Amino acid sequence: MENIEKIIKPAVVKIETTIRTPVYGDSPGVSVATGFVVDAEKGLIVTNRHVTGRSMNFFKVVFYDGSIMDANAVYYDKRNDFGFLSVGKSLKNIKPLQFSQRSLKVGEQVLMVGNNENQDMSMKFGRVSHLARRQSGGTYIQTSFDRTGGSSGSPVINDQFRVAALHCAGTDTTSFELDIHYLSPALRSLRMGMPVREGRLSDSIDLIPLGDAIRYYKMNKELCYGSKGRIDTGGVPQVMLISTAGHQPSPLLPGDVICKVEGKHIFENSFLLASIVDLNVEGQISMDISRNGEIMSVTVKVQSAEKNKVRRFAFYDDSVFHDLTPNLKSQFGLTDGVLMSYSGSTSMFTDIGFTSNQRPDTKMVVIHQIAGHQTPTLTEYVKAVIELPEDSHTYLVISDLLSVDSQRTSEQLDIFPRGQSRPPLMWVLEPKTRKWRNSTNPAFGDTNIKPPPTPKKSNTLPSKPPSSSKIQNGKKNSARSGSDNPSTRHVPSTRHVHRGRRERSREGGRVLEGGGEGREMVMNPPPTQEIMTRILPPGPPQGIPEFVSEVPGFRPGVPGFGPAVPALAIMRVSGGSPETTVKEEGGRFASVGRDREVKRLGGEREEVWKAADMVTHPVMRR
Numbered sequence: 173m174e175n176i177e178k179i180i181k182p183a184v185v186k187i188e189t190t191i192r193t194p195v196y197g198d199s200p201g202v203s204v205a206t207g208f209v210v211d212a213e214k215g216l217i218v219t220n221r222h223v224t225g226r227s228m229n230f231f232k233v234v235f236y237d238g239s240i241m242d243a244n245a246v247y248y249d250k251r252n253d254f255g256f257l258s259v260g261k262s263l264k265n266i267k268p269l270q271f272s273q274r275s276l277k278v279g280e281q282v283l284m285v286g287n288n289e290n291q292d293m294s295m296k297f298g299r300v301s302h303l304a305r306r307q308s309g310g311t312y313i314q315t316s317f318d319r320t321g322g323s324s325g326s327p328v329i330n331d332q333f334r335v336a337a338l339h340c341a342g343t344d345t346t347s348f349e350l351d352i353h354y355l356s357p358a359l360r361s362l363r364m365g366m367p368v369r370e371g372r373l374s375d376s377i378d379l380i381p382l383g384d385a386i387r388y389y390k391m392n393k394e395l396c397y398g399s400k401g402r403i404d405t406g407g408v409p410q411v412m413l414i415s416t417a418g419h420q421p422s423p424l425l426p427g428d429v430i431c432k433v434e435g436k437h438i439f440e441n442s443f444l445l446a447s448i449v450d451l452n453v454e455g456q457i458s459m460d461i462s463r464n465g466e467i468m469s470v471t472v473k474v475q476s477a478e479k480n481k482v483r484r485f486a487f488y489d490d491s492v493f494h495d496l497t498p499n500l501k502s503q504f505g506l507t508d509g510v511l512m513s514y515s516g517s518t519s520m521f522t523d524i525g526f527t528s529n530q531r532p533d534t535k536m537v538v539i540h541q542i543a544g545h546q547t548p549t550l551t552e553y554v555k556a557v558i559e560l561p562e563d564s565h566t567y568l569v570i571s572d573l574l575s576v577d578s579q580r581t582s583e584q585l586d587i588f589p590r591g592q593s594r595p596p597l598m599w600v601l602e603p604k605t606r607k608w609r610n611s612t613n614p615a616f617g618d619t620n621i622k623p624p625p626t627p628k629k630s631n632t633l634p635s636k637p638p639s640s641s642k643i644q645n646g647k648k649n650s651a652r653s654g655s656d657n658p659s660t661r662h663v664p665s666t667r668h669v670h671r672g673r674r675e676r677s678r679e680g681g682r683v684l685e686g687g688g689e690g691r692e693m694v695m696n697p698p699p700t701q702e703i704m705t706r707i708l709p710p711g712p713p714q715g716i717p718e719f720v721s722e723v724p725g726f727r728p729g730v731p732g733f734g735p736a737v738p739a740l741a742i743m744r745v746s747g748g749s750p751e752t753t754v755k756e757e758g759g760r761f762a763s764v765g766r767d768r769e770v771k772r773l774g775g776e777r778e779e780v781w782k783a784a785d786m787v788t789h790p791v792m793r794r
Contacts, residue, residue, distance in 0.1 A: 175333050176285070176295070183209040183269045184327065186234040186287050187219055187243075187257070193599075195227040195492055196482050196513045199531060206286035206325040207233070207257060208335070209268045211363060215259040218355060219325030220340055221248040224255030226482055228599060228608045231257055235266070236293070246606045247368055250477040251446065252310045252354050253340040256362060258606070269327055271352045271359075272334040276300045276313060278406035284339055284347075286326025288319055296323075298347065303405040304440040306379040307348050311442035313337055317347035353443060357450065370477040371449040374502045375424045376416040379440050382409035385429050389413070390465030396431040403441055410440040414461075423470035425463065432460035449474055475499075483603075484617045486554050488596035489588065490516030495550045496538065504573055508548035509538040520588050526574040540580060541569035554596045554614035563589045 187205045194200050207219035217233065224231075224245040231243040241259045248255035276282065280300045288294035302314040315328070319342050328337035328349045337349035361368045385391040391411070412430040430438050434448050434457055448457055452474045459470050475498060485494035492514040496506055512535050515521040525537035539547055543566040547553035560566065564587045571578050599610050600617030610616075 176283070179267070179333050180269065180283075180285050180327070180329060181293055182236045183266055184236065184285050184293065185209065185217060186292055187217075187223060187325065188232040188234070189223055189225065190230040190232075191225060191227050192230070193228050193487055193492060194225075194514045194533070195485055195494065196511075197534060198225045198227040198229075198514075199534065200514075204287060204290050204322050206323055206339075208325075208327045209263060209266050210256075210271075210359060212263040212266050212268045214363065215243075215261050215263050216246075216359070216362060217243065217257040217259070218327075218338065218359075219255060219257060220338070221253045221255045223325050224248045224257060228601075233257070233259060234292075237265075244606055247358060247362060248481075249354075249358065250370060250372060250480060252350055253308070254338055254350060254355050254358075256358070269335050271356060272330055272332065272336040274336075275351060275353065276303070276330065276336050278303060278404065281331065282315060282336065283329040284317055284319065284323065284326045285329065286323040286339065288323040288326075290322040294323070300406070301346070302407050303403070304379065304407075304410060304442065305348060307341060309376070310340075310350065311379070311440070312340060312348040312350055315347045315349055317342060318344055319347050320344065351443060354446065357447075367478070369450050369453050371451075371453040371474040372477040372480065372499070373449065373472060374417070374422055374475060374499070375414050375472075377430070377445075378413050378415040379410045379442075380413045382411055385411045385413065385462075389427055389429055389462070391429045391462045392465055392467075396429070396460075396462050396467065403439060405440060412438055412440065412442075412445070423472060424459075424461070427463070429462040430459060431462055431467065434458055453477075483601045484550065484599065486550055486596045486598050486614075488554075488557060489521065489594075490519040491521045493539070493550060493553060493596075500573075504538075504571075504578060506538060506571070508546075509540045509571065510547050510550050510553040512537040512539060520586055524568065524570065524583050524585070525572045528574075536573035538571040538573065539568055540571065542566065542585075549618070549620065551614050551618045551620075554598065557596055558614065560587050562587060 185207050187207050189203050189205065191198055191200050191202075203223070205219060205223040207217040207223070210216050210218050224247075226248065229245065231245070233241050233243050235241070241261075243257040243259045246256050246258045278300050282298055282300060284296040284298065286294060288296060296317045296319055298315045298317040300313060300315055305312050305314045317323075317339070319326075319339070323339055324341070326339040327335045328339055330336040335352050337352055338355065339347065340350050341348045358368045358370075382391075382393065386393060414424045414426055414428040414430070417424055417426055430445075432438060433445055436444060436448070438445055453476050454474065456471050456473050459472055461468060461470060480497040480499045482494050482497070485492055491512055493510050493512050496509055496511055500506060500511065512521060512524070514533055515524065515535050516533060521535075525535045527534065539553060541547060542553065542556050543560055545552070545556035545559075547556060566585050566587060568583045568585050569580055570583055571580050595612060596614070597610050597612060598614065598616040599608050601608055
C-alpha cells in the first residue's frame with residue numbers, strides 16, 4: 173500500500189472534458205474521466221480516445237495535490253482507444269508512471285486506480301480473464317474489475333507497480349483494458365516532437381473462433397498454419413476474418429481468413445498486425461489468406477490514419493460541417509460532398525437526415541448541393557452558404573449515410589434571418605501547436621488551394637553556362653554536391669553504404685555513391701525507429717519558408733540518409749535526444765550506433781553528439 177500512495181496515486185489525475193462544438197460522432201456536454209502522467213518534463217498525460225475526443229474540446233486536469241491545470245489534446249489514435257493530453261509545461265514535482273516491459277498473463281492479479289463513479293483515487297482489484305477480446309474495432313484484455321463511469325483512462329498496474337494496460341470500457345461486472353505496448357510507439361514520437369506513424373487498412377477485421385473459420389469459411393487449419401502454435405489467450409483459438417470491405421478496389425473480400433502478414437503467422441495477435449501496418453504507412457504489405465479453403469497471396473495497401481482525422485470544420489447555425497475523410501469515401505463509395513456530423517435542436521438543419529434516440533444531435537448527412545450549387549468541398553459549401561439571401565427558402569441534395577440505401581434525395585431548407593444565424597465560422601487545427609484557430613474566410617486552412625507562385629526575379633538567361641565551381645564566402649564549393657542547383661537543393665536521397673566496399677543506388681533519378689575509407693557505416697535501425705530531417709535554408713530568418721521531408725525508402729534494416737542541405741540541419745530521431753542542432757559551414761557529419769559519437773569528418777575541430785539507436789548522414793555543403 174505504501175508504493176501505491178507514493179508511486180501510483182501522485183501520477184493519477186482527474187480529467188473534466190467540456191465539448192461545446194462536437195465533431196464527427198462526439199456529443200456535447202461535460203464528462204469526467206481519469207488519466208495519468210507519462211512524461212513530466214513535457215507535461216504529457218495518457219487517457220482514452222473517447223475522453224480526448226475528436227472535437228475542439230476543453231480539458232481541466234485535477235492533480236493529486238489538488239492543483240488544477242488546463243490541457244489540450246495532442247494526439248488520439250484512430251484504431252485503439254487511447255490519446256494524449258498536454259498541460260503545456262513541465263510537471264517537476266510528479267514522477268511519471270513507468271510502462272511494463274512484459275505483457276499480462278491469464279489469471280494475473282492487477283490493480284486499477286482512478287475516478288471510479290467520480291470518486292477520486294478509487295482502487296479496484298481484479299484478475300486477467302482473457303487476452304484478446306474484440307471491442308469497437310480494437311483488441312482488448314478482459315479483466316474482472318467491477319467498474320463504473322469515471323474510470324476511463326485509469327492505469328492498470330501489475331505486481332511490479334508498473335502500468336501494464338489502460339482501462340477503456342466495461343460494465344458493472346467485467347472490464348476491458350488496452351495492452352500498454354500499443355501506446356509505446358506513439359509516446360516515443362511525441363517525446364521526440366515527431367508525427368506519430370499510424371496506418372490503417374480499408375477493410376474491417378474481426379476475430380472469430382477457429383472452429384467457425386473451419387466450419388463456415390472452409391479454412392484448412394493444417395494448410396494455413398502447419399505445426400505453428402498460437403498465443404494462449406485464455407479462451408478458444410481465434411483467427412482474423414475480413415468482415416467488411418471498402419468500395420475502393422481491394423484484393424480482400426468479406427469472408428477471407430488472414431493466415432500470414434509479411435510472412436508472419438497472425439492468429440489473434442492484433443498487436444503484431446498493428447506494428448506491421450504502422451511500419452508501412454502509405455505503402456503496402458503482403459498477406460496469405462484462406463478464401464473458401466484456397467490459400468492465396470495478396471498485396472494490400474496501407475493508408476495513413478492521420479488523413480482520416482478531422483482537422484478543419486465549419487460551424488454554422490449550431491451545426492458542424494467538414495470534408496469527407498478518405499475512409500468515408502472508401503466505405504460508402506463517395507467522390508465528393510460535405511459531411512454534416514452534428515446539428516443542434518434549434519438549428520435550421522435539425523430536421524435534415526436520420527438520428528437515433530440515444531444521440532438525437534448526431535448526423536451522417538452528406539451535402540452534395542445547396543440551392544443548385546455543387547458542394548464538392550467544404551470551401552465551396554461555405555461560399556455557397558454565404559451567398560444565400562437571408563430569410564429565404566431553398567433545397568439541399570443529400571445522401572444520408574444512416575439510411576438503408578444512402579441514395580441522393582432532396583430536402584427543403586428554410587434560411588434563418590442573419591439576426592438569428594451568424595455567418596459560418598471556419599476552424600482549423602494547427603499541426604504544430606495542436607490548437608484550434610478560427611476565421612470567417614471560407615478558404616481558411618484549405619490545403620487543396622495552392623498559394624500563388626513566387627514571381628521570378630529575372631527572365632534573362634545567362635550569356636554562358638555556369639562554371640563547374642563557384643566561390644562563396646571565400647571558399648570554393650564543388651558543383652557536384654548539388655547544393656547550388658535549385659532543382660536538387662532539397663531533393664532527398666538514399667545511400668546504401670556497406671563496410672569494405674562501395675555501392676551505388678538510384679533514388680529519384682539520381683545516381684549516388686557511398687562508402688570508402690573513413691565513411692563506411694553499417695545500419696540496422698530498430699523496427700520502431702523513425703527518422704525525420706527538418707531543413708532551414710541559410711540566410712536571415714525573416715521570411716524563410718520551412719521544408720520538412722521524411723527520409724525516403726526507410727524500412728527496418730535498410731540505411732536511410734538525410735537530404736542534401738545547405739548549412740543547418742535539425743535532426744530528430746526516435747530513441748535519441750529530443751533535438752540536436754548541427755551547425756557547419758562545410759564538411760560532412762556522420763553518426764553510428766547506440767550511444768556512440770557523431771563526428772565531423774574533416775576540418776579543424778571535431779563536434780560530438782551522443783546518439784541512441786540511430787544512424788543518419790546529412791550531407792552538408794562543401
